[in-house]
Structures are given as C-alpha cells and as structure tokens.
Amino acid sequence: MKSLFELRELFKKRGIPQFRANQIYQALFKSAKNNYADIHVLPKDLTEFLEKEAPIYTLKPLIKNQNKDGTTIKALFELRDGEKIEAVLMKFEDKRNSVCVSCQAGCPMKCVFCATGKMGFRRNLTYEEIVDQALYFEQELLTKGERVNHIVFMGMGEPFLNYDEVIKAAKMFNDPAGFNISFRHITVSTSGIIPGIKQMINDIPQANLAVSLHAPNDKLRKKLMPVAKTYLMNELMETCKEYTHKTHRRITYEYVMLKDINDSDKCAHELSSLLRGQLCHVNLIPFNETYSKGIKASVKNRIDSFAHILKINGIPATIRVSMGKEINAACGQLAGKNKSK
Ligand code: SAH
Ligand code: SF4
Numbered sequence: 001m002k003s004l005f006e007l008r009e010l011f012k013k014r015g016i017p018q019f020r021a022n023q024i025y026q027a028l029f030k031s032a033k034n035n036y037a038d039i040h041v042l043p044k045d046l047t048e049f050l051e052k053e054a055p056i057y058t059l060k061p062l063i064k065n066q067n068k069d070g071t072t073i074k075a076l077f078e079l080r081d082g083e084k085i086e087a088v089l090m091k092f093e094d095k096r097n098s099v100c101v102s103c104q105a106g107c108p109m110k111c112v113f114c115a116t117g118k119m120g121f122r123r124n125l126t127y128e129e130i131v132d133q134a135l136y137f138e139q140e141l142l143t144k145g146e147r148v149n150h151i152v153f154m155g156m157g158e159p160f161l162n163y164d165e166v167i168k169a170a171k172m173f174n175d176p177a178g179f180n181i182s183f184r185h186i187t188v189s190t191s192g193i194i195p196g197i198k199q200m201i202n203d204i205p206q207a208n209l210a211v212s213l214h215a216p217n218d219k220l221r222k223k224l225m226p227v228a229k230t231y232l233m234n235e236l237m238e239t240c241k242e243y244t245h246k247t248h249r250r251i252t253y254e255y256v257m258l259k260d261i262n263d264s265d266k267c268a269h270e271l272s273s274l275l276r277g278q279l280c281h282v283n284l285i286p287f288n289e290t291y292s293k294g295i296k297a298s299v300k301n302r303i304d305s306f307a308h309i310l311k312i313n314g315i316p317a318t319i320r321v322s323m324g325k326e327i328n329a330a331c332g333q334l335a336g337k338n339k340s341k
Pocket of ligand 2: 107108109110111114115116117118155156157158191
C-alpha cells in the first residue's frame with residue numbers, strides 16, 4: 001500500500017479530493033478492509049482507478065504456517081514478478097505483536113550459516129512490498145481487536161543495501177494515520193554496513209539498531225560473514241559507539257550460537273572485552289540448523305555458560321526464545337524451501 005503522503009500526492013495530481021485518502025486509510029486500518037470495492041463510501045470510478053494505481057496489496061500470501069499454540073505465524077508471499085519472500089508474526093504474552101519483515105528477495109551478503117544467503121540476491125523490495133507484509137498481519141489482528149505494535153527488519157535481506165525503501169517503510173510504520181508504531185518499537189538489523197548505520201543515526205535516530213556480530217574478532221567474523229572483510233571490527237565498534245553516543249539508545253548485538261565455531265568460553269571472554277563499557281545488550285540466538293549442512297547448533301549448556309560469562313563481565317545478555325522452530329521461522333527458511341526454480 002502507498003503511504004498516505006504518496007496517496008495524497010497522487011490525488012493532488014489527479015484532482016481527487018484529499019479526504020478520500022483519509023477515508024481509505026481509515027478503512028484499511030480501522031475496519032480491516034482489504035479491497036477497494038468493499039469501501040462503500042468510494043465512488044465506483046475511483047475504485048477502479050485505485051485498483052490500478054494504488055493497489056492495497058503488492059503481494060499475495062501463498063502459504064501460512066502456524067505453530068501449535070498460534071503464537072508464531074509465518075507467511076510466504078509471492079510478489080508481482082513471482083519472487084517469494086516471507087514474514088513472521090510473533091505474539092508474546094506481554095501483548096507484543098511483533099512482525100518480522102523482509103526487505104530483499106534473497107540476500108547478497110553470503111553469511112555461511114544463513115538460508116537466505118544461500119539463495120543469493122534476487123532484488124530489492126519497494127517500501128510498499130515491505131509494508132504490505134505487516135499490513136497482512138495487521139488486518140488479521142484487527143478482526144480480533146488487536147494490532148501489530150512492533151516491527152523488526154530481521155527477515156530476508158540486508159536493510160542497509162536497500163536503505164531508502166527501508167527508511168520509507170519505517171516512516172510509514174510510524175505514521176499515526178496507519179500502523180502508528182512508535183520508532184522505539186521498530187528495530188533494524190544489519191550485518192554491519194557502516195555507512196548505513198551512520199545514515200540511520202540522522203534519519204531515524206529513535207529507532208532501535210541491532211548489529212549481527214556473531215564473532216568477537218575479525219579473523220572468525222570474516223570466515224562467517226564476508227561483509228567483515230569490508231567493514232572491520234574496529235571501525236564497526238567505533239560506529240556503534242557513535243550511534244549510542246548520539247542517540248542515547250542501547251544497541252543490540254546479535255550472536256548466533258554455532259557449535260564449536262564461536263561458542264567457546266574464550267570467545268565469550270573476548271566478546272566481553274570487545275563490548276565492555278558500551279550501552280549494549282547481547283542477544284544469543286540458538287542456531288536453526290534445519291537447512292544447514294555441516295554447521296550445528298550449540299547445545300543448551302554451552303549457550304548458558306556463554307551467557308553466564310558475559311553477565312559476570314557486566315555485559316547484559318539474554319538467550320532468544322527460539323519461537324516457531326517447527327514452522328521454519330528463521331531467516332529465509334520457508335522461501336528457501338519454496339524458491340522458484
Ligand atoms: N540481514 C540482516 C537482517 C536479517 S537476518 C542481518 O543479518 O542482521 C536476522 C538475524 O538472523 C541475523 O542476526 C542473522 O544472522 C540470523 N540468522 C540467519 N540465519 C539463521 C539461522 N539459521 N538460525 C538463527 N539465526 C539466523
Ligand atoms: Fe543476509 Fe542477514 Fe542472511 Fe547474512 S544473515 S546472508 S546479511 S539475511
């Protein structure tokens with residue numbers, strides 16, 4: 001769906017009254033209408049025009065998987081050109097309804113442990129395609145009197161390689177006329193693209209930043225994430241400090257736990273030294289090994305011990321609850337399985 005701003009611009013150009021744009025947004029976000037024809041206040045010729053010029057959905061849901069208690073719902077979408085992407089709704093007990101959105105079909109970053117990385121890069125998504133993933137869940141929740149209230153850019157793709165559309169999408173998520181989600185509840189996760197972090201400080205300083213670290217030093221990080229060859233750890237840490245200094249916001253470092261690769265006590269101590277003094281939080285992610293050949297997930301004891309070392313060194317750390325394991329709810333796993341041949 002177009003942003004309210006763009007819808008108004010389009011209407012201005014075509015001489016359509018501005019109040020129509022508000023009517024449409026009300027119908028989408030208050031009454032969960034997903035079809036212009038069902039918005040009865042609109043004249044028929046306008047409905048036809050809108051269906052062509054400003055379609056409500058730029059994507060079509062193909063498969064919906066749900067875990068047993070319905071707290072994690074994953075959708076696979078087909079875009080207009082046949083590309084496939086995925087998004088996940090996670091419902092938490094504290095009333096958080098968080099949608100994890102994709103920003104690219106595939107991803108060019110080639111992290112060795114990631115299913116999306118293995119697909120290669122297909123194309124960037126437009127902001128409408130990003131927003132529509134959440135709109136799909138928003139409309140479903142609305143029928144139960146609930147709403148999407150958190151967004152994480154942690155689906156397929158690297159947000160800072162599609163910077164402009166990601167920022168437009170984030171701003172649309174924030175728009176009070178639409179999703180009305182505070183920037184504080186919007187998180188962008190990057191593999192560590194330094195220029196993107198610097199730009200984000202200026203453009204959406206109230207949003208949360210998550211940085212996928214996965215290793216405490218350059219040597220190991222370069223083996224896991226090719227991006228580490230371009231953006232070295234030293235410079236990455238300096239940029240992250242600049243982010244917290246300027247925004248006063250805590251950074252989340254993501255660290256996926258890979259058996260015998262990055263999960264030793266030594267790594268935990270090294271990570272503690274690296275992050276000491278930073279306004280940060282480490283999120284230890286249990287590895288989803290469903291489609292991985294060779295790389296295994298760390299055992300629970302190892303993860304606990306790693307977390308303990310971080311904590312005694314004064315680094316706040318949590319172990320991510322692995323939601324939706326049975327529905328392949330990790331980065332790229334559903335689309336990877338169903339990718340077009
Ligand atoms: N491209 C961005 C955001 C999407 S990936 C980034 O890399 O940060 C979101 C997170 O899922 C990243 O931290 C990524 O490393 C992690 N991830 C990828 N594959 C995974 C897997 N199989 N199991 C667990 N986490 C995984
Ligand atoms: Fe891309 Fe993120 Fe997967 Fe790396 S982990 S390949 S950056 S989606």
